[in-house]
């Protein structure tokens with residue numbers, strides 16, 4: 001059978017379309033389209049350009065040109081002449097000799113010689129995603145030599161070629177749109193991951209470092225008049241530094257704080273409060289009542305919220321008393337962090353920008369099906385309450 005007979009032709013088209021739809025990355029999709037178009041239409045050169053908004057091409061993929069030749073051609077083409085027309089017109093463009101077209105503006109010295117030309121926009125509804133360009137249709141049995149290009153006997157592209165390319169362009173539009181959506185969704189995942197890490201670092205690590213700094217300062221002031229206590233404080237510094245390192249590792253690898261697994265929520269919180277009580281002048285206390293083990297994610301969220309609420313109370317409120325209470329509540333638990341400090345207006349805190357703490361606490365409560373309450377008034381202290389549903 002003739003190599004371009006109806007059956008082999010259909011099989012080749014089908015293979016090309018399948019290859020296209022299997023690709024997930026935009027660049028791979030573009031490559032597959034160009035290679036398929038060149039093979040199916042038996043052209044010497046094929047290219048696909050995706051326009052940018054500045055009169056150039058965001059991407060320009062070619063097939064039939066060696067890498068060496070591609071380098072010698074120089075910078076990517078701009079949107080001008082026939083390339084531009086393909087991006088602004090809706091239909092195909094078929095020329096017997098592109099060099100004779102009035103829009104032809106010449107090409108750089110190393111550019112291969114081209115004559116017969118077929119261009120096809122790739123459109124998705126009203127939007128032009130790109131355009132396909134093919135040049136130099138080969139004769140059957142032609143070796144592809146440049147001698148007879150444009151010379152007598154050149155057939156140029158046919159109606160059938162144009163139909164085939166139009167079909168390819170329609171599928172290319174779908175494949176390209178899918179690939180873009182896929183890349184977009186991956187970017188979103190990466191952005192979410194970055195924000196998780198930012199919250200994690202904020203919640204765990206920067207607090208530990210804050211306590212560490214205070215403890216180190218305490219040690220420095222004690223070192224002359226009470227060396228024994230300074231030594232204790234320094235041991236505390238070492239312990240806090242080790243914890244900060246662990247938290248950092250956990251944040252990066254998304255592990256739970258190790259202490260939670262080993263000691264459970266109540267013991268971990270009690271330890272944390274004890275450390276803060278020693279490091280700060282405010283009196284920090286912990287009470288716990290009838291608490292049972294909770295699902296791991298809820299325990300972690302409670303710990304993180306307690307840490308941030310404590311951190312805020314110690315840093316912003318000027319309180320001399322801070323109380324942490326963990327109590328059983330239906331099947332779950334209720335956490336309250338209360339200070340007798342200066343209070344603030346929660347509604348007046350701008351959530352965008354620098355202040356991550358309150359936002360992060362809300363996210364964490366919401367993330368485990370819980371509820372967060374911030375009760376504060378200027379002059380009347382602050383209570384942060386978090387409820388989790390239990391397992």
Ligand SMILES: Nc1ncnc2c1ncn2[C@@H]1O[C@H](COP(=O)(O)OP(=O)(O)OP(=O)(O)O)[C@@H](O)[C@H]1O
Pocket residue numbers: 202312313314316317339341342343344349354355356357358359382
């Ligand atoms: N217990 C509190 N007492 C008084 N003011 C508070 C208290 N908690 C929060 N605030 C006020 O609310 C603001 C927002 O708190 P938030 O935790 O969101 O951010 P931050 O502590 O300023 O910064 P970050 O937590 O991102 O390091 C604080 O800057 C502070 O003015």
Ligand SMILES: [Mg+2]
Pocket residue numbers: 308311312356357358
């Ligand atoms: Mg804060």
